[in-house]
Amino acid sequence: MEKLQRQMSAVLNLLKLTPFKILLFALLGMIMFFAMYSNVKPEKLDLSLFSVADKTIRSPITVEDRAQTEKKRKEAVDQVEDVYILKKEYTQNRVDLLNSIFDSVSEVDDEANKSIKPKEDGSLPDQGSPEVRLDSFKKKLTDNVTKNISDQSLLSILAAAKDELDIARDLSVTAVNNVMGKRIPADDVENAKKRVEEELKYTSLNTDLKDAVIELGRYAVIQNEFYDPAATDELRQQARDNVDPVKILEGQIIVEEGQLISRDMYKQLKLTGLLESENSILPFAGLGMLIFIILAALYFIFAEKETNDKSQKDLLIFSILFILSLLIMKLLSIFEEFNYTETGYLFPAAMGAMLVKLLIDERVAIFHTVALGICGSIIYNQGITGALNVTVAIYIVASGLSAVLFLRKHNQRDKILQAGLVVSLVNIFVLMALMFIRNTHLSGGEYGFYLLVASLSGISSAVLTIGLLPFFEAGFGFLSTMKLIELANPNHPLIRKILTEAPGTYHHSVMVANLAEAACEAVGADGLLARVGCYYHDIGKTKRPQFFIENQMNIENPHDHLPPLTSRDIIIAHAVDGAEMLRKHKLPKEIIDIAEQHHGTTLLKFFYYKAKQAEMEVKESDFRYPGPRAQTKETAIIGIADSVEAAVRSLSHPTSEQIESLVKNIISDRLQDGQLNECDLTLKELDKVAHSLCETLKGIFHSRIEYPEMTKQKVKEA
Known part of the structure; x- marks a missing residue:
């Protein structure tokens, strides 16, 4: 490995x-290209018109068959009938024409009466010859009327009495109005004229007047239904627009296996590019x-x-x-x-x-x-x-x-x-x-088949991930779970070294591990890495175990007789020494980083103030750990847990309130000192860390916590 x-x-x-790096990208691109090459390579089809297909051929693309689309649109246009409109105003026009003709008869009579003077005996002379009256009548009519109405009919109308004319007017107007109220296309005008004739044939008018009225009625009936090209074109355009384009869909079967390739099939093959795909x-x-x-x-x-x-x-x-x-x-x-x-x-x-x-x-x-x-x-x-x-x-x-x-x-x-x-x-x-x-x-x-393959896809993904993950972790130097479990073994030489040479440090490390693991899991960090890192984070103390308070059992504190600068060097050295020892034993980089960064660049306050009290000219930076500051969540949490455990251990009878206050103060101090600036812990996560540390510490020191009620009771008993 x-x-x-x-x-x-x-x-x-x-x-x-x-x-x-360019070569890697090129290699990746080539593998992608050749993996998909056969899936985009156009099929070489040796097909000809009226040959038999040796396999089923599907369309590789969706394409419009313009010829078929145009054919269907033409068929739709051809099915649209011409639009004809009924001109209703024509009926009124022809009725008005009839009325004007009959009004003209009255005008002729009125004019003739005005121009004739009575005889000496008081009688009226003859009103004029029919020819004179006819000539006067024609002058009041249009040329079109005089050309289409015979003189005989006009004379019959002129010769009729006023009451007969009124009857003739009503009959002709009614007949024309009835016939013209219906559609009369160009090819049905003669039939319409016959219908008017039929209506007027059986009236009570005398023969001459009846014939004249029939002729007038036939003349008045004309075509009132006309072809509308604009409306027709609009309907035809709508019919064209309503025809959806004929498409050959992607995956659509064009030719079945064993089927004869017809002209239409051949056109579709050509349209989809299957006949021109070779080049x-x-x-x-x-x-x-x-x-x-x-x-x-x-x-x-x-x-x-x-x-x-x-x-x-x-x-x-x-x-x-x-x-x-x-x-x-x-x-x-x-x-x-x-x-x-x-x-x-x-x-x-x-x-x-x-x-x-x-x-x-x-x-x-x-x-x-x-x-x-x-x-x-x-x-x-x-x-x-x-x-x-x-x-x-x-x-x-x-x-x-x-x-x-x-x-x-x-x-x-x-x-x-x-x-x-x-x-x-x-x-x-x-x-x-x-x-x-x-x-x-x-x-x-x-x-059932689809449910099975969908389930197998998910489960096989997990199995392959579990199987491949150790190889990637080992090959690329990742810290795997198995490796962490191996490093957590109490028989590991370095752990045995801490246990035998610095038992107090070992106990402190185990306590910090319990605190850090729970806090890391509370914010989604790697709890196992934190636990194992804690086991080794103070390995540097094994060089001078007696200079650290947790190992000073029944012995005098040697720092009482050392100058602050010397004590500073000894304490700070344990982080640097620990990282060197771990590198020497080839432990993973993550473990080395924890040992090196768990104190960050924090200040050794005790010895700094001791030096100040001794009136030594020192700078604050001289009493800080060399760092670097914590780069990961796990390292930052271990640093907090390390300080918290040491602080709580210094209290003789820690209460719940004292623990919570101590944890919050230590976290606040680290924040204000900028020790958490280079890791990605959020304030919300720090709240969770604080809560987890308090809960774990209360569980550890629960037997020693004295609640106010218990204290009062003891005082009373005393």
């Missing part, structure tokens, strides 16, 4: 160089662009991280996990060639997300999930070249995100299996939702 770590360390050192580079260009986008996003994500060893390590871990996920995805997709088209739902999508979340961080895990979903939509295209399986993409993204969100609050390794179960439930719900949205009707056995 050490050899593997050395190899990984060498690779990480190479990644610090820009050319090797097409567009799918490969599109794939290259998509991969470039993913790699560019990956570059910017890691460009924001600090350019240190951790950044290089995270990039390499991400690359390995992404490649591993792609390979598993590709292997499962091979079964699609054997008509197992649902293998995408079996893919352990949450595996990579959980490993990235545990080994790197949440944001990178989310990006890993989304990028994997994009690749999955191409790889699991169900054998349709160039198609995208959006359903599988949503399934993969939902599966990975559910794992990341679950581990957001449960970052412990022992929660991985629980995360797998949660992912299984999410997979089932998402898969069923997608099936219902697509209105897929399945049998009971098919539903």
Whole structure:
């Protein structure tokens, strides 16, 4: 395993160089390209018109069949009938025309009466010859009337008595009004004229007047229904617009196996590009662009991280996990060639997300999930070249995100299996939702199959995560749970060294471990790391155990006879000495950091004020630990717990109120001194830490706590 770590360390050192980092991105891009190459490669189809298809051919894309669309639109337009409108005003116009003709007769009579003088005997002379009256009558009529109404009919009207004319007027107007009230197209005008004639034929008028009225009625009836080109065009346009484009849908079967390729099928094959795919580079260009986008996003994500060893390590871990996920995805997709088209739902999508979340961080895990979903939509295209399986993409993204969100609050390794179960439930719900949205009707056995593969995807993700995590932890130098348990063994040489050479320090370390572990778990930090770190945090005291108060059992305190500066050097040295001893014994970096940082840059107040009282010219900075300050939650909490335990132990009979006050004061002092500025502990989390420390201390010292009521009772008894 050490050899593997050395190899990984060498690779990480190479990644610090820009050319090797570019090479890693290029390698990642090439693997992605070749993993999806066959899924976008256009199919080479040797097809000809009227040949027999040797396999079922599906459309790789959704495309509009413009010829069929135009054909359907033309059919829809042809079915639209011409629009004709009824001009109702024509009826009134023709009725008015008839009235004007009869009014003209009255005007002719009136004019004739005015111009004739009575004879000597008092009688009226003849009103004029019919020809004269007819001529006067025609002058009052339009040319169109005089051309279409015979003189005989006009004379008959002129010759009629006034009461007969009134009857003739009413009959003709009524007949024309009745006939013209209905639609009269151009080809039905003659029939309309006949209907008027039929209405007027059986009247009580004399023969000559009746014939004249019939002629007037026939003349008055005209066409009143006319073609409306604007309305017709509007309806035709609506008919065109209502026809949806005819589309060949992605995945639609164009030709069944063994089917003769007709002209329409051949046109569809040509339209979808299946007959011109041999030399097409567009799918490969599109794939290259998509991969470039993913790699560019990956570059910017890691460009924001600090350019240190951790950044290089995270990039390499991400690359390995992404490649591993792609390979598993590709292997499962091979079964699609054997008509197992649902293998995408079996893919352990949450595996990579959980490993990235545990080994790197949440944001990178989310990006890993989304990028994997994009690749999955191409790889699991169900054998349709160039198609995208959006359903599988949503399934993969939902599966990975559910794992990341679950581990957001449960970052412990022992929660991985629980995360797998949660992912299984999410997979089932998402898969069923997608099936219902697509209105897929399945049998009971098919539903059972989908439930099974969705469950296996979540559980296999957890199993693979648990199985692969130790290899990544060991290979990249991560501090694994197993390693921590091994370091917590009381038989470890360094722990035995503390126990035998500084038993007081050992007891103090165990007490601090109890406090720190509970506080870390209260804020979601690594409690086991805190416990093990506490066992080793004061290993430096074994060099001079008698100079530390917890080891001064029945002996005089040597600091009473030492100058403050010497005492300062001895006390401060235990953090530096401890880190050196741990490095010498090759303990993990996290344990070394705890030993080195648990005091941060705090002030040795006792010896600083002792020096001031001795009127020595000293600076406060001379009596501070060299640091660095706590960089992690675990180290910061251990530092607080270390101070709290020592302070409470100095009290003879600590009460609950004293413990709470002491804890709050120590945390407040650390905050004001800036010791917590470089770790990511929030004020809310510090409240939880304080509460946890108080509860644990009350549990430890419960037998020694004296409540006010008990104290009063003892006083009374005395």
